[in-house]
Amino acid sequence: MITPTTFPAFRALSARLGQDRLRVQGPGGNTSLKEGDVMWVKASGTELADAQTADIFVAVDRAAALAEAREQAGDGSCRATILDPTLSLRPSIETTFHAALDWPVVVHTHSVATLTHAISTEGLRIAQEKLAGLPCAFVPYAKPGLPLTRNILRCIGRRTQVIVLANHGLVICGPNIAATADLMEEVETRLAMQPKDTEWPMHAHPPPDGFSWAQESWIATDPVACARAIAGSYYPDHVVFLGPALPRADHAGKPPAFVVEGRGIALRLNATASQKAMLRCLSDVLSRLPIGWNAKAIGPDAEAELLNWDAEKYRQALAARS
Incomplete structure (x- = not known):
């Protein structure tokens, strides 16, 4: 249930993730929070880094968004599900999978640790070993939006909370903000890999014009x-x-x-x-x-x-x- 302290905590978690380049880059990633018939989700094109300083979330009709996720209504964009039709913002292009995941808190990042594993067949196999014991599902690549939502729904179970998206990123679900954040840290710790030395001496040749x-x-x-x-x-x-x-x-x-x-x-x-x-x-x-x-x-x-x-x-x- 959303309490007077829940939404600020949700915004704080979203901002923290958005300000960490190893979790989210630019306008990538999205988060959502559900209460009853309403789901708050990041607006398309906005940045999670701004979650505490700007209105980056839109409220949508959860049942209507779920109907679009199940392809029973709408076009999958969820634009028709916005509760305030005067808003110029659009819901995230991934609103359908947020609606379809039956957890109060859903966080989707383009985690570098996850991407390092998720763009490689060998990496995905090793990620399965590293995440053993967690309620985890692995989802093949699909175009964001309804195609990705379809793949997620094919691969998850009722208790799935960790979703590794091949060539895309990570989704974490939880019953509340603290539990979701803790589970994400557990996954990040297990998947963490050290970078190689990337020092680059400035080249003697001038760069191309412009x-x-x-x-x-x-x-x-x-x-x-x-x-x-x-x-x-x-x-x-x-x-x-x-x-x-x-x-x-x-x-x-x-x-x-x-x-x-x-x-x-x-x-x-x-x-x-x-x-x-x-x-x-x-x-x-x-x-x-x-x-x-x-x-x-x-x-x-x-x-x-x-x-x-x-x-x-x-x-x-x-x-x-x-």
Whole structure:
């Protein structure tokens, strides 16, 4: 039940996660809190980091959102379920799975520790071993929104509280805020991996015009990391904010960053905060991914689905304003 102290505590947890780059990057991730017929969920394109300083949550009709999750009504966007129709905010594109998970508190992050395991077949197998004994489910990759909700509902049981999403992230469910936060810390501790040294001396060559050398430039000088960075995209938000993989050159003034192999990563001078956050996330993941694990990209078809999706164009537009 939501008490006078519950919502501030919920906002505090959301903000703490949003301000930790190893849990959430930019406008990624989302949280929800249920009470009776109402579910509060993060609005699309907003940042969890702002949870205590801005109105980033929208109240939706829980039953109506659940009907959309079960594909009994609506279009899966849950825009029609907002209780205050005067709001300009949209519910998170992942509102349906929040509604479908029958727990008062649901927290979804793009945890670096989880992503390091979840983009690799070997990593997912080892994650199962590390999380043994927890009420855990592993869900294959699907496009965010209804396709992901369908996959989650196929894989979970009534008691599932930990959900590892292949090539996407982590979902934690709990009966209250404290228990949810504690379970998340347990999962993060079990999955934690130490990063390799990513020190990169500033290259003697000047960056291309209109660009600076990114602090993540170590990737370009590490043969294994560089091959992985240009081979494909490993999770949705990379595609949404950086585009497919990392290109080897600028083209039509479009990519916010590209790899100059052996030298560095050229970052466009007007790159947005969200683009910088996703480049940092890629660095954080690749610096932890063991050489013996094969990194599995989501593939061109999945990338195209994300790039041509109205819901993600909306998030891109909001992020470009920041």
